[in-house]
Amino acid sequence: MRYSLVIFDCDGVLIDSEILSAEATAHMLTDLGVPMTAERCMSLFLGMTQADMESTIEREFALRLAPDFAQRTTALLMQSYRDRLRAIDGVRELLERLPVPFCVASNSPPAKLGLGLSLTDLFESFYPHIYCSKLVERGKPAPDLFLYAAGQLGVAPAQTIVVEDSVAGVTAAKAAGMTALGFTGGLHSGPASAERLRAAGADHIAETMDEVRVLLGLDD
Numbered sequence: 001m002r003y004s005l006v007i008f009d010c011d012g013v014l015i016d017s018e019i020l021s022a023e024a025t026a027h028m029l030t031d032l033g034v035p036m037t038a039e040r041c042m043s044l045f046l047g048m049t050q051a052d053m054e055s056t057i058e059r060e061f062a063l064r065l066a067p068d069f070a071q072r073t074t075a076l077l078m079q080s081y082r083d084r085l086r087a088i089d090g091v092r093e094l095l096e097r098l099p100v101p102f103c104v105a106s107n108s109p110p111a112k113l114g115l116g117l118s119l120t121d122l123f124e125s126f127y128p129h130i131y132c133s134k135l136v137e138r139g140k141p142a143p144d145l146f147l148y149a150a151g152q153l154g155v156a157p158a159q160t161i162v163v164e165d166s167v168a169g170v171t172a173a174k175a176a177g178m179t180a181l182g183f184t185g186g187l188h189s190g191p192a193s194a195e196r197l198r199a200a201g202a203d204h205i206a207e208t209m210d211e212v213r214v215l216l217g218l219d220d
Contacts, residue, residue: 104131170202
């Protein structure tokens with residue numbers, strides 16, 4: 001294997017959570033008088049930090065969000081997590097076979113990131129190498145978070161591969177000088193997902209964790 005580090009995004013790569021997040025946001029916006037679907041939310045906000053999403057909402061829909069918008073949206077999402085959240089098929093088996101260090105780097109807030117990994121029994125697989133955008137000045141699509149994660153593990157960007165499901169994440173990986181593997185196996189991914197990720201610069205596309213395994217050279 002020519003990579004010395006694998007960085008995984010969390011939502012939509014390790015856990016099948018993007019559709020749940022989009023449903024919670026769509027519900028909140030509809031209540032505020034902006035009719036919204038989960039599909040529309042994903043097309044607008046997928047991969048953004050909470051702060052960037054709120055800025056986009058206020059700008060695009062001429063809304064002034066209440067200070068507790070994030071808190072109330074998160075409370076709604078947490079219940080969905082407890083009821084419906086699942087790990088992506090095959091991810092545990094992949095992690096068990098990886099012969100190089102790996103970590104998770106996500107734009108999600110710390111509490112959401114930790115809960116998602118815990119509910120799917122993935123937290124201990126990654127601890128302590130769990131990184132969120134609160135640790136850096138700029139979240140994805142800036143490269144800061146991926147560069148921070150690679151620095152923590154002492155691996156050069158050129159020897160790092162990032163598994164991402166969003167345009168923001170792929171853009172960040174390429175800006176960091178890393179190989180980007182676009183993942184389209186989450187419930188939120190549609191027929192155009194691979195095309196969008198390729199257009200953002202993804203070097204490879206995988207629809208399943210088995211395909212990720214092969215692309216990482218673990219096909220024996």
